Amino acid sequence: QRCCVCGGGGAAIACLRHGCERRFHLPCAPRGRCLTQYYGSYRAFCSRHRPRQAMGRDPEPGTDCLLCLEPVGQRKSFRTMGCPTCQHAWFHRSCAQGHALRAGSSAFQCMLCRDKEDFQAEMLLMGILIPIR
Numbered sequence: 001q002r003c004c005v006c007g008g009g010g011a012a013i014a015c016l017r018h019g020c021e022r023r024f025h026l027p028c029a030p031r032g033r034c035l036t037q038y039y040g041s042y043r044a045f046c047s048r049h050r051p052r053q054a055m056g057r058d059p060e061p062g063t064d065c066l067l068c069l070e071p072v073g074q075r076k077s078f079r080t081m082g083c084p085t086c087q088h089a090w091f092h093r094s095c096a097q098g099h100a101l102r103a104g105s106s107a108f109q110c111m112l113c114r115d116k117e118d119f120q121a122e123m124l125l126m127g128i129l130i131p132i133r
Helices: 093-103 117-125
Strands: 035-037 043-045 080-082 090-092
Touching: 080 093, 090 093
Parallel strands: none
Antiparallel strands: 035 043, 080 090
16 A cells, blocks of 8 residues: 555555545645544544644734644644634644643643643544543
8 A cells, every 4th residue: 555645555544535545654734734533542643634623713923833833824724723612713733732741631731722622633533642640
């Protein structure tokens, strides 16, 4: 099986979407904007069929990531995420993943509104691994 990201053989992860033939290597997933969900039964999606964040708005011009303080861009994307509760907290996917790994499930929450339940559910859906500790 060929990887849809790097083209190499041995791609073991298949897109969950029925009828999709795309496969990828786990290390290639972020580069190819593929999404893997690490809760319940493991699920994976190619870049065409991955879930999208249902935010009601895009970031305001000049909005910075709440974690690294670098600009997030002017629209939602695979690399730019927001809090589903307050819809004012914006951050990079890589920054959110790093924060989740350091905080764990007991302390991972929106950095602005402090929502934990809906925030964690959305981050899990969007492929952020939140360790239980």
